[in-house]
Amino acid sequence: MKKTIKINNKNFKVDIKENLLKFLTPTTPGTKYYDSPPERTINKFEKGRILLQTNQFLYLMNSIGYNLKNKSLLDVGAGNGIVPRLILNFTNLRKCDGTDPFYDGEHTTSWQKHDRDKLFLTLSKFLKDQKNEFDISKYLNSLTQQDFSMRPGKIKLIRNKKTKKMKFYTFGAADLKKLKKKYDIIYCKAIEHISNLTEIIKNINFVTKKGSIVYFKHRSFFSYLGPHRYSSTGIPWGHVLMSSAEYKKYVSKFHKDRKKKMLNFYFSEISYPRFTVNDIIKEFLNNGYQMVLKINENGRFNVEKAKKSKILLDNWKIIEKRYPSLGLEELMSGIYHIIFKKIT
Numbered sequence: 001m002k003k004t005i006k007i008n009n010k011n012f013k014v015d016i017k018e019n020l021l022k023f024l025t026p027t028t029p030g031t032k033y034y035d036s037p038p039e040r041t042i043n044k045f046e047k048g049r050i051l052l053q054t055n056q057f058l059y060l061m062n063s064i065g066y067n068l069k070n071k072s073l074l075d076v077g078a079g080n081g082i083v084p085r086l087i088l089n090f091t092n093l094r095k096c097d098g099t100d101p102f103y104d105g106e107h108t109t110s111w112q113k114h115d116r117d118k119l120f121l122t123l124s125k126f127l128k129d130q131k132n133e134f135d136i137s138k139y140l141n142s143l144t145q146q147d148f149s150m151r152p153g154k155i156k157l158i159r160n161k162k163t164k165k166m167k168f169y170t171f172g173a174a175d176l177k178k179l180k181k182k183y184d185i186i187y188c189k190a191i192e193h194i195s196n197l198t199e200i201i202k203n204i205n206f207v208t209k210k211g212s213i214v215y216f217k218h219r220s221f222f223s224y225l226g227p228h229r230y231s232s233t234g235i236p237w238g239h240v241l242m243s244s245a246e247y248k249k250y251v252s253k254f255h256k257d258r259k260k261k262m263l264n265f266y267f268s269e270i271s272y273p274r275f276t277v278n279d280i281i282k283e284f285l286n287n288g289y290q291m292v293l294k295i296n297e298n299g300r301f302n303v304e305k306a307k308k309s310k311i312l313l314d315n316w317k318i319i320e321k322r323y324p325s326l327g328l329e330e331l332m333s334g335i336y337h338i339i340f341k342k343i344t
């Protein structure tokens with residue numbers, strides 16, 4: 001089979017090994033690169049990811065001078081909820097809730113089925129053994145598969161005497177109104193899976209008040225691995241270069257055996273229609289928020305991505321036509337941290 005595909009009447013070479021597999025973290029032996037992880041205990045690298053996420057959250061809150069004492073937090077798209085649970089139990093936060101419409105193993109991007117309480121106890125013990133201090137040098141060896149570059153500084157933790165319990169709701173972001181509560185902090189590492197940006201902000205507004213902080217940890221659709229391992233292509237930034245019709249043709253030609261799943265993830269499990277980081281900022285400014293901080297954490301594959309970036313420069317006209325508000329910075333991005341504050 002000829003390994004090329006026409007995009008905008010021009011031939012592009014397709015090479016899944018070189019342009020995709022090289023960029024993915026290894027999967028469980030016996031599974032395909034596009035399979036969700038099977039039921040198994042959480043491994044060292046996944047534990048590292050949780051510790052880094054929690055450490056970065058606390059570090060950035062410190063950096064912007066935000067005191068968590070007596071505050072309430074809602075994690076939207078909380079997954080297994082371990083990050084907010086650690087935040088609740090190792091700070092003087094007053095309360096913390098989490099929402100996610102899917103349980104472990106139910107969404108393509110969910111955590112695999114595992115014992116959440118056991119995982120919480122293991123990570124709590126790790127922090128206790130570190131004398132209740134976050135120090136990245138103590139878990140750096142579990143971050144070798146992480147796409148990150150922002151090393152958070154040390155954070156002193158406060159271990160609560162009694163374990164504080166979180167409340168979990170099986171709501172999606174579209175149903176936040178049902179909570180009938182306002183929170184001081186909204187944390188969300190799931191916005192790339194939620195469609196309709198205008199609705200997202202409208203729903204976040206139901207759970208925020210003047211002074212509330214909204215923190216997104218976000219992998220942009222337009223970044224190199226924006227459609228994740230499940231729907232990325234064998235062409236660098238193929239998902240940005242191709243129109244929807246061209247993407248469907250690509251999937252029919254190169255991934256016929258999993259066409260339905262691949263298209264479903266692309267059009268339903270990641271936000272569609274797409275929105276850029278610029279669109280997110282615009283919507284928040286329009287809704288009475290200020291932007292407090294924006295970091296583009298460009299990590300693990302920065303060099304490889306830079307080497308492949310010629311394809312973007314050579315085809316800028318196609319990209320510009322499809323997504324006028326998109327910039328090179330977002331195409332080259334790793335993970336964003338964006339913090340807003342409600343000011344009206």
Ligand SMILES: C[S@@+](CC[C@H](N)C(=O)[O-])C[C@H]1O[C@@H](n2cnc3c(N)ncnc32)[C@H](O)[C@@H]1O
Pocket residue numbers: 053076077078079080081083099100101102103107109110111171172173174188189190193194195
């Ligand atoms: C990449 S996972 C992140 C999970 C968790 N925040 C973490 O950091 O481990 C994305 C999460 O988004 C959730 N999700 C999918 N659609 C959603 C929606 N409409 N509203 C809220 N969460 C959603 C999935 O169930 C999944 O748990």
